[in-house]
Amino acid sequence: MKKYLTALIGIILSGGLNGQVKNASHGLESLSVQITNEQSDLIFEQTKPFPNSTELSIAIIDKGKVTFIGIKRINDTIKVSENYQSVFEIGSISKVFTATLLSNFALEKKLNLEDAIQDYSNFTIKVSDKITFKELANHTSGLPRLPSNLNLFSIDKDNPYKEYDSKKLIAYLTEKIKLKQKPGIKYEYSNLGAGVLSFELAEISKSTYEALLQEKIFRRYGMSNSTTKRDHIKNKLVPGLNPKGEITSNWDFKVLEGGGAILSSTEDLSKFALAQFDKKNKELILTQKPTFKVNENMSLGLGWHILSRKNESEFLWHNGGTGGYTSSMVLNIKNKNGIIILSNVSAFNKKMGHIDQLCFKLIKTLGYK
Numbered sequence: 001m002k003k004y005l006t007a008l009i010g011i012i013l014s015g016g017l018n019g020q021v022k023n024a025s026h027g028l029e030s031l032s033v034q035i036t037n038e039q040s041d042l043i044f045e046q047t048k049p050f051p052n053s054t055e056l057s058i059a060i061i062d063k064g065k066v067t068f069i070g071i072k073r074i075n076d077t078i079k080v081s082e083n084y085q086s087v088f089e090i091g092s093i094s095k096v097f098t099a100t101l102l103s104n105f106a107l108e109k110k111l112n113l114e115d116a117i118q119d120y121s122n123f124t125i126k127v128s129d130k131i132t133f134k135e136l137a138n139h140t141s142g143l144p145r146l147p148s149n150l151n152l153f154s155i156d157k158d159n160p161y162k163e164y165d166s167k168k169l170i171a172y173l174t175e176k177i178k179l180k181q182k183p184g185i186k187y188e189y190s191n192l193g194a195g196v197l198s199f200e201l202a203e204i205s206k207s208t209y210e211a212l213l214q215e216k217i218f219r220r221y222g223m224s225n226s227t228t229k230r231d232h233i234k235n236k237l238v239p240g241l242n243p244k245g246e247i248t249s250n251w252d253f254k255v256l257e258g259g260g261a262i263l264s265s266t267e268d269l270s271k272f273a274l275a276q277f278d279k280k281n282k283e284l285i286l287t288q289k290p291t292f293k294v295n296e297n298m299s300l301g302l303g304w305h306i307l308s309r310k311n312e313s314e315f316l317w318h319n320g321g322t323g324g325y326t327s328s329m330v331l332n333i334k335n336k337n338g339i340i341i342l343s344n345v346s347a348f349n350k351k352m353g354h355i356d357q358l359c360f361k362l363i364k365t366l367g368y369k
Helices: 004-011 037-047 093-107 133-137 164-178 191-205 209-218 254-259 266-276 281-286 353-365
Strands: 055-062 065-074 077-080 290-295 298-300 304-310 315-321 326-332 337-343
Touching: 037 055, 037 077, 037 353, 055 353, 065 266, 077 164, 093 133, 093 191, 093 209, 093 254, 093 281, 093 315, 093 326, 133 191, 164 191, 164 254, 191 209, 191 254, 191 266, 209 254, 266 281, 266 326, 266 337, 315 353, 326 353, 337 353
Parallel strands: none
Antiparallel strands: 055 065, 055 337, 065 077, 290 298, 298 304, 304 315, 315 326, 326 337
């Protein structure tokens, strides 16, 4: 993860990568929306390595105005697809929504960000160090990436989290928990931490993660195609693909759902993105504030990675990946610009990094100061 982030920051600091295909005939000429030749070439260049049936749904936000672009690879040709309402697994972008719920709880004074989660649990978390809600949201809790009682050798690799329920999480927290370092001193990306956070918020509110998302976020921003329940959007769900381009299983996150369970569309995510530009939205502004500095180029908000350029422009960024999908979302708050990409490119595809590269290359075309 650290090497990958370093490479991405390098793309930003250098202003992008070189070598896009020029004057390519790639099927994007038939788009009814206006995008530049540079943007068209970038989309073609970054998606051409993917297998047939690969589908991308892209939102380009330029000074607060949204343009949707959809493509699908058919018979080794890229075709236009109107898929801005199609639904994909967004993977770890879900962590931004989990952190937004935390922000809501803090503003409603149901908890303080610096409160220890141990004080809100109805069981004893067997660790001497206090872990705060903020540390769960900014990956400084000291928790490992995954719990030790999630056996990677016996799980269904096509759906790895489906058997990991609340009983197993509680067993981990009460019997097996072991921190990698003291909380609050080091960035250590943790799916487990986000899962614990969503579990704790649901317990505190005597609700469910899905109900909280619908009540606090999705209905508020008109995100009618967003959910953690596949049955709710099954007719709009784009099938996920494995690295060979074959349809693969969707992932069931069970109790770790705060780390990656949300399904959504670019139309819905663009509404959430536009809300990020509203300086009066205290809930979202709180998630954007730096809470931990990793290095001179990256800090952590609540959920968001905050990436800095040499000219002091900042980007809010998160990506996601599951067995059948890869996603990326980057926002420049100052200029009200952003790129959202949802795809059915497997996180295990060797070229999956092209999705993030395309995201940052496209936002470069919008200009920033």
